[in-house]
Amino acid sequence: MDKGRSIEYGAKMQKFTKISSVAAPLERSDFDTDQIYPKQFLRTVKRMGLGDYAFYDLRNDPDGTPRDDFVLDREPYKGAQILVTGRNFGVGSSREHAVWSMMDLGLRVIIAPSFGDIFFNNCFKNGLLPIQLPQEQVDEIMRSAKEQPEAEIEIDLEKQTITRGNQFTFEFEIDAFSRDCLLNGLDDIGLTLKKSVHIDTFEEQMKKERPWV
Amino acid sequence: MGNRTLFEKIWDSHVVHREDDGTCLIYIDAHLIHEVTTPQAFEGLKMNDRDVRRPDLTYGVMDHNVPTGDRSVGRAVYETEAVESREQMDTFEANCKEFGINYFDIFDPRQGIVHAMGPEQGITQPGKTIVCGDSHTSTNGAFGAFAFGIGTSEVEHVLATQTLLQKKPKTMRVTVDGELAPGITAKDIILGIIGKIGTSGGTGHVIEYAGSAIRGLSMEGRMTICNMSIEAGARAGMIAPDETTFEYVHGRPHAPKGEDWDKAVAHWKTLYSDEDAEFDTEVHLNAADIPPLVTWGTTPEDVAPIDGIVPAPEDFADEGKREAVIQMLKYMDLKPGMRMQDIEIDRVFLGSCTNARIEDLREAAEVAKGNKVAKGVKAMVVPASSIVKKQAEQEGLDQIFIDAGFEWREAGCSMCLGMNSDTLSPGERCASTSNRNFEGRQGRGGRTHLLSPAMGAAAAITGHLTDIRTFKAQ
Numbered sequence: 001m002d003k004g005r006s007i008e009y010g011a012k013m014q015k016f017t018k019i020s021s022v023a024a025p026l027e028r029s030d031f032d033t034d035q036i037y038p039k040q041f042l043r044t045v046k047r048m049g050l051g052d053y054a055f056y057d058l059r060n061d062p063d064g065t066p067r068d069d070f071v072l073d074r075e076p077y078k079g080a081q082i083l084v085t086g087r088n089f090g091v092g093s094s095r096e097h098a099v100w101s102m103m104d105l106g107l108r109v110i111i112a113p114s115f116g117d118i119f120f121n122n123c124f125k126n127g128l129l130p131i132q133l134p135q136e137q138v139d140e141i142m143r144s145a146k147e148q149p150e151a152e153i154e155i156d157l158e159k160q161t162i163t164r165g166n167q168f169t170f171e172f173e174i175d176a177f178s179r180d181c182l183l184n185g186l187d188d189i190g191l192t193l194k195k196s197v198h199i200d201t202f203e204e205q206m207k208k209e210r211p212w213v
Numbered sequence: 214m215g216n217r218t219l220f221e222k223i224w225d226s227h228v229v230h231r232e233d234d235g236t237c238l239i240y241i242d243a244h245l246i247h248e249v250t251t252p253q254a255f256e257g258l259k260m261n262d263r264d265v266r267r268p269d270l271t272y273g274v275m276d277h278n279v280p281t282g283d284r285s286v287g288r289a290v291y292e293t294e295a296v297e298s299r300e301q302m303d304t305f306e307a308n309c310k311e312f313g314i315n316y317f318d319i320f321d322p323r324q325g326i327v328h329a330m331g332p333e334q335g336i337t338q339p340g341k342t343i344v345c346g347d348s349h350t351s352t353n354g355a356f357g358a359f360a361f362g363i364g365t366s367e368v369e370h371v372l373a374t375q376t377l378l379q380k381k382p383k384t385m386r387v388t389v390d391g392e393l394a395p396g397i398t399a400k401d402i403i404l405g406i407i408g409k410i411g412t413s414g415g416t417g418h419v420i421e422y423a424g425s426a427i428r429g430l431s432m433e434g435r436m437t438i439c440n441m442s443i444e445a446g447a448r449a450g451m452i453a454p455d456e457t458t459f460e461y462v463h464g465r466p467h468a469p470k471g472e473d474w475d476k477a478v479a480h481w482k483t484l485y486s487d488e489d490a491e492f493d494t495e496v497h498l499n500a501a502d503i504p505p506l507v508t509w510g511t512t513p514e515d516v517a518p519i520d521g522i523v524p525a526p527e528d529f530a531d532e533g534k535r536e537a538v539i540q541m542l543k544y545m546d547l548k549p550g551m552r553m554q555d556i557e558i559d560r561v562f563l564g565s566c567t568n569a570r571i572e573d574l575r576e577a578a579e580v581a582k583g584n585k586v587a588k589g590v591k592a593m594v595v596p597a598s599s600i601v602k603k604q605a606e607q608e609g610l611d612q613i614f615i616d617a618g619f620e621w622r623e624a625g626c627s628m629c630l631g632m633n634s635d636t637l638s639p640g641e642r643c644a645s646t647s648n649r650n651f652e653g654r655q656g657r658g659g660r661t662h663l664l665s666p667a668m669g670a671a672a673a674i675t676g677h678l679t680d681i682r683t684f685k686a687q
Contacts (some may be wrong), residue, residue: 028540029533030412030512034651039632043278043297045252045304047365057653062639086533088413091446092649093630094250094348096364114413117448118348118362125366175380176234189263192238192374198230199266199376202240212469212477213242213270213341 014127015185019108020154021081023145024071029086033119036090036098050097051104072105076150081108084141088112090119090130099126109155111162113138124178127185129157131172140168157183216489218384219453220419223359223484227342229376238376242341243270245327246314246368248305249277249632250346254369255308265312266375272336273309273316275302276326277347278632281595281622284319290623293634312372325598325624328352328566332436333600335465339454339481344371349566349648350449351442355435356462357454357484359419362443382448383417383493386486388424391500396681398576399434400568400646400665402426402498403441404506408516410496415447418494421486422452426500432461433572440567441648444513453485505681507553508650508663510541515650517553519668519680525549544652545660546640553678556662560643561586561673562655563619563666564595565629568646571601571608573666577646578610580670580684586618587676593620593635595627619673631655644672 041053059070071077083102089112090098099122102110108128113135123130133141144151144164154163157179163169174182181188206213217225230238244267258265265271278298280290291299302318309316317324323334328349331337339357344350346368353360363377371377387406407414420442427438435452442450459478462468469477486492504518515538517524526538526549542549547556563569563577574596586592594614596602602624605611611621628635629647637643637659646669650661662678671679 029537032649032651034630034649034654038653038657039630040295042249042632043295043301045256045301047253057657062657088416088446091412092348092443092651094346094362094364096250096253096366099364114416117416117446118364122364122366125364175236177232177236177378188378189257189261189370189373192370192376192378193263195230195238196374198238199240199374202229203375206240210340210477210480212473213338 013125013181013185013187014103016108016127016129016157016182018154018156018158019081020152022076022150023082023084023111023141023153024077024080025142025145026071026083026085027142030088030091031085032092033090033095033098033116034092037095037101042095042097044097047097047100049104050101054101054105079106081106082111082153082155083107083109084111084138084145086112087114087135089115091116094118096122099123099128103128111138111141124182125188127182129155129182131162133170133172137170216487216491218486218490218492219357219421219451219484220359220384221490223340223342224381236378236380239342239379241270241344241371241375241377243272243331243336243343244371244375245331245336245343245345245350246271246273247277247327247345247347248275248302250365251308251368252301252304254365254372255312257369258372263373265314265372268313270375271314271372272331272334273305273314274324274327274330275305275317275319276324277626277630278302279319279625280633281625281627281635284623298633322599322603325600326566326626328440329570329597329601332356332432332461333465333598335462335468338462338468338477339458340484344377348443349440351447352436352440352566354439354442354449354451355432356458357451357481359449359451361448382419385415385418385420385447385494385496386492387420387422387496387498389422389426389498389500390424391426393426393500393503396505396667397503398665398667399430399437401503401506402500403438404508404513404516404663405498405503406496407441407445407513408506409498410445412444412512412514413446415442415445418447419449419451420445420447422450423486427452428455431572432457433570436570437567441513444648454481505665505668507668507678509545509547509553510538511544511650511652513648513650513663515541519553519678521553523547523549523551523553554680555677557642557677558644558662558672559590559641560637561590561592561669562595562628562643562645562647563593563669564597564627565647566597566626567648568666569595569597569601571604573646574601574605574610575608577666577670578613580667580681581617581619581674582613584617584674586673590673590676592618592673593622593628595622595635596624599624617674628655644669644678
């Protein structure tokens with residue numbers, strides 16, 4: 001394959017250092033990946049250009065006519081890079097299309113009290129930052145996003161902070177390895193391939209201990 | 214030693230390398246792949262000139278997107294499907310061929326839902342680490358394997374390296390002791406567990422299911438339980454292997470043979486949680502207390518006993534949940550206080566990796582036998598695999614279903630997720646043996662009630678949700 005196509009195909013891992021953006025409020029809990037990216041669009045073999053399918057059923061009438069009342073289609077949230085939402089965001093299906101389509105819409109950060117495990121992992125592989133915060137802090141960001149919609153929130157991955165002017169600063173947790181990969185846009189497959197010698201050794205041992213595998 | 218959980222034993226034996234922050238590179242013994250979550254992964258490999266490290270440990274099958282109409286017509290069966298569907302399967306086939314991976318296409322007698330295929334072929338074994346780009350990979354944990362769903366980037370990582378970067382999850386043990394009441398199935402147990410711990414109760418955990426009621430289940434029942442672990446938020450569920458497990462695995466195409474079999478069984482017998490093992494979380498259920506359960510809402514924790522009523526928002530203490538319930542009742546078009554048994558249905562789906570194995574079809578056929586599907590109800594049976602389908606036909610189950618007015622279809626994921634043309638229309642209400650009742654899951658505007666195969670068949674006959682304990686033919 002022509003490597004020049006990698007732009008169209010998508011540089012897999014986008015670097016993340018610091019962003020500043022309005023935050024779009026999506027007040028729903030248990031918002032599953034079927035709702036983020038409906039099944040009929042899973043027939044694709046691509047990972048780029050899927051933004052039109054993100055949140056499709058909420059953004060289009062049953063006959064396919066686009067609506068304009070979904071939070072990410074409304075000013076001033078249109079083009080927001082931050083989504084703040086309820087508990088258990090991204091539960092259900094493992095479809096990474098959910099992440100790809102949200103990134104194609106321009107999102108870079110999802111703030112929620114909790115996430116579906118597989119979705120959470122998928123985010124890091126693409127440069128979407130999922131931030132888990134206590135419910136009270138999410139509530140405050142949600143309130144701010146609704147009441148002062150045009151105020152920007154700054155997310156600083158290096159410092160691990162979320163700041164809204166002089167109104168609030170929250171710190172967030174992220175494991176060191178994922179943080180490093182995001183900050184530097186590292187391809188984790190490339191990193192693992194550098195450890196091939198460990199894998200070779202493991203396989204040698206496995207042949208002796210569990211020859212039936 | 215002497216105080217590890219089943220999960221920890223498997224984890225420890227698969228760590229290839231440990232990062233400073235505790236992230237581990239773990240080895241993957243079996244990688245199951247299908248047509249929907251792999252094309253972008255293969256494309257990634259090609260972009261970077263990378264190869265598949267262990268095509269011999271990679272097993273492909275087409276399932277999610279396949280047509281379930283009569284396949285004896287050959288490729289014409291694709292006529293009901295979108296052009297992209299066929300292209301996706303052709304892409305899968307081409308990728309498997311290019312990288313030397315064995316796969317089953319829709320005409321292969323071993324084709325089926327990936328989580329039915331793995332166990333049937335003996336690929337799924339105790340002590341293995343098993344992954345697949347599908348959240349219901351947890352099904353395979355029924356054999357005492359550590360099996361979990363992954364995203365496409367992780368699929369690519371496994372293809373290239375046969376390993377995955379993972380944080381060690383926490384452990385939870387769910388113990389179900391006692392005797393199940395008559396008519397209660399594995400589906401009711403797992404719906405009961407999810408109803409109790411909630412859809413995020415298992416987040417960050419691997420669940421081990423234990424207790425006499427779990428031990429007493431067949432492999433089919435155990436797979437139903439582990440299958441829905443993800444619906445409780447857990448990535449994996451597992452059950453310690455025992456004679457029931459060994460008997461199921463023995464003699465299957467990929468099962469160890471001869472001397473290897475003895476060695477394997479000796480190893481598998483060490484796979485249990487030690488008496489002094491500590492779990493991060495413990496949950497207990499009394500089997501005798503579990504009634505037949507059906508979901509009323511749009512998450513799998515929203516369950517009610519079949520002889521109960523639809524709850525009201527004010528029945529819930531949590532404010533967020535109350536608001537969610539208002540939305541759910543609106544979507545499901547249900548009123549608080551309504552009897553569950555009065556809920557009328559339009560469609561019945563007996564299928565999916567949760568509940569379409571041979572035992573499930575036998576239970577449903579038992580109910581359907583000599584009866585007729587209610588007027589106005591459209592009911593379909595989609596076996597989990599072509600092997601299940603063939604066996605059911607040898608047992609005459611197909612004829613029972615057909616005589617009762619059910620559609621008898623070819624194997625695949627079908628209306629569990631509605632990727633192919635098997636979908637609900639807006640407003641249609643379906644009694645489904647699958648695993649997710651999310652908004653729009655089975656078709657935009659469709660309404661799903663999850664239940665056991667016997668209860669699904671009973672609903673088809675009566676036209677409304679029905680208590681299997683008091684079900685009588687019309």
